[in-house]
Amino acid sequence: MELMDTTIKKFYENMHQMRDIVANDIERFLCRVIHNISSALEFLALQNYVHRDIKPENMLVNKHAVIKLSDFGTCCKINETNSVQSSAMGTVAYFAPELVQTSTSTKLNTIQRDMWALGISLAEIAIGKHPCLASEDTDQSLEIIAWNPEIPATIISMHMQEFILNLLNKEAEQRPRSYADILKMSFIENLSEKPTNDECSFFKSVIEMTHQVGA
Numbered sequence: 001m002e003l004m005d006t007t008i009k010k011f012y013e014n015m016h017q018m019r020d021i022v023a024n025d026i027e028r029f030l031c032r033v034i035h036n037i038s039s040a041l042e043f044l045a046l047q048n049y050v051h052r053d054i055k056p057e058n059m060l061v062n063k064h065a066v067i068k069l070s071d072f073g074t075c076c077k078i079n080e081t082n083s084v085q086s087s088a089m090g091t092v093a094y095f096a097p098e099l100v101q102t103s104t105s106t107k108l109n110t111i112q113r114d115m116w117a118l119g120i121s122l123a124e125i126a127i128g129k130h131p132c133l134a135s136e137d138t139d140q141s142l143e144i145i146a147w148n149p150e151i152p153a154t155i156i157s158m159h160m161q162e163f164i165l166n167l168l169n170k171e172a173e174q175r176p177r178s179y180a181d182i183l184k185m186s187f188i189e190n191l192s193e194k195p196t197n198d199e200c201s202f203f204k205s206v207i208e209m210t211h212q213v214g215a
Contacts, residue, residue, distance in 0.1 A: 005063055005207045008033065008125065009056035014210045016128035025202050027156055030122055032195065033059065033067055034163075035188050037121075040069040041114055042179035049075045050109050053090035054117035056124055063204040065195030076109060092140045093133055094120050097170050100141035111179070112172040119149075119167025119175075126155050126164070159187060 015021060015029070037059060044051055053074040060068045074089045092100070096116035123131045132147040134140040149168035151161050163185065169175050176182050183189065195203070 002064075002066055002068075003062060004060035004066070004068060006061060006210050007057050008059035008061055008067070008121075010210050011061050011206055012056065012125045012128060014213060015206045018206065018209065023155065023157075026126060027160060028199060029202070030125060030156065030160060031188060031191050032065060032199065033122065033125065034118075034182065035191050036067040037069055037118060038179045038182045038188070041111070041118070042183065044075065045078075045111050045179060048078050050078055050111055051075055051114050052109060053094070054114050054121060055091055055094045056121050059121070061203065061207070063200070063207045065199045065203040078109065078111075090117070092144075093130060095141070095144060096172065097144055098172050100144050110172065112175045115167050115175045116172075119164050122164045123149070123151050123168070126151055126160075163187075 015026070037054070041051060041054075051069070051072065051074065053071060054069075058069065058071040060070050076089070094117040096113040099113060120131065131149070131151070132143050134143040149165055149170075151164060153161055156164075167175055
């Protein structure tokens, strides 16, 4: 078992504080997150499970550019149609619209709800904060329903922007059908199996900064 250094949330918070950060560093980091987290979620889906609490705080990273999904306590079994009716679990700020728009106590859980949460997480990493976090006097569910997903094109490439916005489609059936489809996308499929030296150097510098801030 590999030792992990910090959460993706702490990582991106410090990443955006770096003076010499460039768009290419963020883009490459997002690609690695997509590859590793989608691979973990594909494994769960093949075992007929959904995670139900995808967020940067439940993603771990180390200085060797290894990224892992954590906190499987909210997982639930899905049926042959890749869905299950169960109570709403997870963090409301990462709930898909279809979860907050139903008034019943049980919700339809599918892999597409996890895809929405992955999309929110990627947008959060890219811009350095949750893209639609409600204020103290606003209901988070209403904020999710009203939110029109958008990411500044100056931060990431057009194809990355389109990919994240596809995950954040308000219509669940319009999101990718499977994690295999995500992993087959050219910009993910062409990612090197092992992180490059440049990636490892970048990860290490951000994590060292994270440790200094936390000291």
